[in-house]
Amino acid sequence: MIPYEDYLRIEKFPHIWCTGCGCGIVLKAIIRAIHRLGLHKDDVVMVSGIGCSSRTPGYVDFNTLHTTHGRAIAFATGVKLVKPGLNVMVITGDGDGTAIGGNHLIHAARRNIDLTVVLYNNHIYGMTGGQSSPTTPSGGYGTTTPYGNIEQPFDICALADASGASFVARSTAYHAVQLGRLIEQAIQKRGFSLVEVLTPCPTYFGRKNRLGLSIDMLKWQKENSVSVKSAQKMGPEELQGKVLVGVLVDREKPEYTEEYAKLIERAKSKEEA
Amino acid sequence: MMQGNEACVEGAIAAGVGFFAGYPITPSSEIAELMAEKLPQRGGVFIQMEDEIGAMGAVIGASLAGAKAMTATSGPGFSLKQENLGYASMTEVPCVIVNVQRGGPSTGLPTLPSQGDVMQARWGAHGDHPVIALVASSVEDTFNQTVRSFSLAEQYRVPVVLLLDEIVGHVNEKARIPSADEIEVAERKKPTVPPDQYHPYEPTESDIPPMANFGEGFRFHVTGLSHDRTGFPTNDPKEIDQLIRRINRKVDRYRDDIIECREYGLDDARLGVFAYGSTARSARRAAYLARQEGIKVGLLEPLVLWPFPEAEVFALAQKVSHIIVPEMNLGQIAHEVRCSCRGKAEVQSLTRVDGELIRPAQILEEIREISR
Numbered sequence: 001m002i003p004y005e006d007y008l009r010i011e012k013f014p015h016i017w018c019t020g021c022g023c024g025i026v027l028k029a030i031i032r033a034i035h036r037l038g039l040h041k042d043d044v045v046m047v048s049g050i051g052c053s054s055r056t057p058g059y060v061d062f063n064t065l066h067t068t069h070g071r072a073i074a075f076a077t078g079v080k081l082v083k084p085g086l087n088v089m090v091i092t093g094d095g096d097g098t099a100i101g102g103n104h105l106i107h108a109a110r111r112n113i114d115l116t117v118v119l120y121n122n123h124i125y126g127m128t129g130g131q132s133s134p135t136t137p138s139g140g141y142g143t144t145t146p147y148g149n150i151e152q153p154f155d156i157c158a159l160a161d162a163s164g165a166s167f168v169a170r171s172t173a174y175h176a177v178q179l180g181r182l183i184e185q186a187i188q189k190r191g192f193s194l195v196e197v198l199t200p201c202p203t204y205f206g207r208k209n210r211l212g213l214s215i216d217m218l219k220w221q222k223e224n225s226v227s228v229k230s231a232q233k234m235g236p237e238e239l240q241g242k243v244l245v246g247v248l249v250d251r252e253k254p255e256y257t258e259e260y261a262k263l264i265e266r267a268k269s270k271e272e273a
Numbered sequence: 274m275m276q277g278n279e280a281c282v283e284g285a286i287a288a289g290v291g292f293f294a295g296y297p298i299t300p301s302s303e304i305a306e307l308m309a310e311k312l313p314q315r316g317g318v319f320i321q322m323e324d325e326i327g328a329m330g331a332v333i334g335a336s337l338a339g340a341k342a343m344t345a346t347s348g349p350g351f352s353l354k355q356e357n358l359g360y361a362s363m364t365e366v367p368c369v370i371v372n373v374q375r376g377g378p379s380t381g382l383p384t385l386p387s388q389g390d391v392m393q394a395r396w397g398a399h400g401d402h403p404v405i406a407l408v409a410s411s412v413e414d415t416f417n418q419t420v421r422s423f424s425l426a427e428q429y430r431v432p433v434v435l436l437l438d439e440i441v442g443h444v445n446e447k448a449r450i451p452s453a454d455e456i457e458v459a460e461r462k463k464p465t466v467p468p469d470q471y472h473p474y475e476p477t478e479s480d481i482p483p484m485a486n487f488g489e490g491f492r493f494h495v496t497g498l499s500h501d502r503t504g505f506p507t508n509d510p511k512e513i514d515q516l517i518r519r520i521n522r523k524v525d526r527y528r529d530d531i532i533e534c535r536e537y538g539l540d541d542a543r544l545g546v547f548a549y550g551s552t553a554r555s556a557r558r559a560a561y562l563a564r565q566e567g568i569k570v571g572l573l574e575p576l577v578l579w580p581f582p583e584a585e586v587f588a589l590a591q592k593v594s595h596i597i598v599p600e601m602n603l604g605q606i607a608h609e610v611r612c613s614c615r616g617k618a619e620v621q622s623l624t625r626v627d628g629e630l631i632r633p634a635q636i637l638e639e640i641r642e643i644s645r
Contacts, residue, residue: 009494012505042490047334058494058505063487065337066496067330068360074327078334078342079487081318082292086338086488104330107323260318267313 007031007041009061016055018126020206020214022173022199026120027056029176029197030089033183045088047076049096052127052201053120056091070101073108076115084257087187090117094135095125098154102134109163109192113256116186117194119156122201130204141208156196161249166191168249172198174221175245182247191255198243275450277442278303280412281345281371281435282311283450284419288458290369291317291340294331296324296350299383300439301373304345325350329357329370336366337495339486341423343369348377351390351397358432359398360497365430365474365482365520367461369422372434373442374550376628385628386439388550388601394434395579401517403524405531406434406579409441410553413448418576420456425531428459429523430481436578438601440551440630464491473504476515480523528580535574538564542571544644545593545618547586547610549575552599552631559636568644578606586613595643599623599631 008031017023034044044062048054050069057064063086067075072090080088097105097119108115124142125131132142134154141148160168167189171179179197186193200206200217211217221243228246231239275283281304285293293312295305305321312319318335322328328344335342346354351372361368376382377389390397394406405425409415415437422433464471464483473493475482485491498506499513507513524531535553537560539545544563548556553574560570573589575582589596596618598607607622614620623639625631 041492042488045487058496061492063492064494065334065487066494066498067333068356068497071326071330071357074322074330075334075337077320077322077327078292078294078331078336079338080334081320081331082335082338082340083488103323104327107327260313264313264316267310268316271314 002032002035004028004031007034007061009059012059015059017052018203020200020202021052022122022197022201023053023056023120025173025176026053026118026179026197026199027059029180030118030183031060032180033187036184037187039087043086045076045079045086046091047072047079047088048091049101050127051093051096051125052122053091053093054096070096070099071104072096073101073104073115073117077108077113080113080115080257081260084114084261088115089187090115092117092119094119094121094123094156095133098134098156098159106159106163109160109165109194111256112164112166112191112253114190115192116183118183119194119196120199121156121196122199122205124201124205124208126201126204130208142204143208157194157248160194164192164253165194165249166251166253167193167247169247170196170243171245172221172225172243173200174218175225178245185247189250190258191253274445275412275448276303276445277412277415277437278373279307280416280448281419281437282307284416285343285369285423286311286315287416287453287456288420288423289341290343290423292332292335292342293317293319293344294322294328294335295344296322296328296346298347298350300375300442301345301347301371304371304373325353326357329354332368333357333361333366336368337487339489341427343371345371345373347373347375348390349380351393355397359400359402361432362398362402362404362520363497364495365484366432367426367430368432369419369426370432370434371419372436374436374438376626382628384439386551386601386630387626387628388438388552389605389626391436391578391602392605394436401521403431403521404434404579405429405431405524405577406436407576408436408549408578410550410574411441411448412444412446414576415441416448416450420458424457424459427461429527430461430484431523436550438550468492472502474500474502474516476502476519480519480526524580531577531580532582532585533576534582534585535576537572537574538569539571539573539589539592541569542593543569544571544640545589545596546570546572546636547589547596547598547606548572548600549578549606552601555631555633556599556636558633559640562633562637563640568640570640581609581613583613586610587615587617590614590617593618595619595621597621597623597636597639597643599636601625601631
């Protein structure tokens with residue numbers, strides 16, 4: 001049994017999320033990961049930007065920081081550099097993390113600073129009322145794409161990979177058990193980690209794109225996901241339109257705060273010399 | 274001999290800066306470059322961020338983790354920092370933002386001086402927010418004002434903007450740097466209650482709530498949304514009203530402790546000059562030359578622009594017939610001086626926006642004109 005309530009600020013409930021939203025599923029997965037790793041609540045910092053997903057920190061009993069739109073990773077970088085011993089997590093969404101905050105995302109990955117980013121991807125701006133986002137599929141609908149989206153969506157995991165992240169994984173709200181395990185791995189990884197989670201937004205993305213209820217969207221996730229392992233045995237045609245879930249990148253690279261500690265030693269010895 | 278930007282770095286180090294995040298921009302880059310060299314030697318952290326916005330965000334995160342934190346920039350970068358500067362005002366996170374002013378608007382004049390950001394320093398972020406802004410007219414001032422910026426930020430839990438300009442930032446001149454035991458820096462007040470009784474935005478008698486650092490057992494919430502005393506978002510009009518009035522009152526009620534001015538020859542002055550930053554240097558010279566011609570001129574030089582020294586200006590207005598306000602902008606502070614005079618003295622705005630500094634001769638000419 002996971003004592004979820006030990007990690008929640010129960011008095012702050014009910015939460016603001018809509019019926020059928022995937023945010024709560026991700027929240028539970030995060031708590032499971034933190035509990036299994038035995039992290040002390042005082043040593044966890046959760047930083048978020050603006051949007052539905054970014055409301056997560058308000059409900060958890062850690063050091064929590066709800067920042068400006070897109071800037072969570074920048075704030076988290078400051079926290080981590082001053083206290084490298086803390087476990088710093090960033091909660092963001094597809095709009096917050098890859099549109100307004102895209103620059104911070106790619107540069108934190110490039111630096112390979114030890115942050116764990118959990119990016120809730122619901123393919124739309126939920127909090128502001130259903131505008132299309134950088135991950136809205138081509139041809140998809142939002143309140144700002146009434147004639148269908150003519151842009152190409154980001155592949156967030158490919159973006160993190162190309163930017164140099166140490167650990168990149170993808171899961172969905174449907175794969176809640178796997179999601180918890182992936183977040184656990186991401187926290188443990190020294191270096192920049194990103195876990196993308198596809199979450200249903202039945203209120204806006206589902207309704208605008210006639211995808212049914214939340215349960216239908218979760219079923220879609222189940223039926224269209226392919227594990228990294230299974231994908232190896234499949235051809236490009238079979239993989240067309242499928243969502244690859246599991247660990248996509250896991251590599252060893254110098255981590256920024258560790259490199260910075262070394263730099264301090266070098267600078268000090270140079271001054272003494 | 275020292276450069277203004279160098280004195281800023283030395284002042285920050287003397288004040289105990291532990292974190293600097295910046296982005297390259299002329300004419301402030303020397304501050305970042307020197308920080309990159311000196312901060313790690315003292316165990317501190319320097320990071321060049323991907324943009325100005327990120328630098329301001331990292332500074333706030335660093336301060337919440339317990340470090341004295343700062344950034345330095347110039348006009349265009351100062352514009353980009355405004356949203357997070359407002360966040361620091363709202364969430365009461367101490368931090369120092371140095372703006373080595375250059376000609377604007379827009380990209381303007383990267384290598385030439387200006388004082389065009391003085392109003393932006395007060396009202397650049399949206400909403401009613403508290404801010405303290407200091408100015409400096411010499412290299413020595415820059416050192417001392419940087420130290421004071423940290424003190425004020427930590428003491429009042431408010432972002433402090435230090436407004437330099439390209440002249441002060443780049444001039445090389447003699448400066449007396451105080452020894453370590455002469456330097457006093459205020460520290461942020463820590464909570465004295467156990468974590469379960471700690472509310473990060475408790476409206477205390479002083480209006481300045483004690484501040485815990487992340488990772489020290491106080492698991493609190495910080496948000497830029499309107500929040501109650503516990504730090505969580507609220508829509509309760511009473512709580513919101515109390516918050517917004519309190520964070521602004523923090524600066525207003527302590528204005529006498531914050532405001533600092535220098536005076537030259539005000540005792541018998543018949544004519545006043547109100548000048549700040551590098552323009553105050555020219556004004557001092559002009560006042561000296563005018564006195565040699567028998568014109569009784571006095572100079573009031575503010576070291577703090579925001580909160581504005583209204584009472585000091587009003588006192589001057591009661592003594593003199595005119596107050597000349599030379600500044601390298603189109604009269605941003607002259608307007609403020611005019612309000613503070615409440616009709617007691619005529620205010621003459623003397624402006625320059627061509628990238629050239631205001632010379633003593635230009636001010637002297639105005640003094641002669643008025644006293645004729």
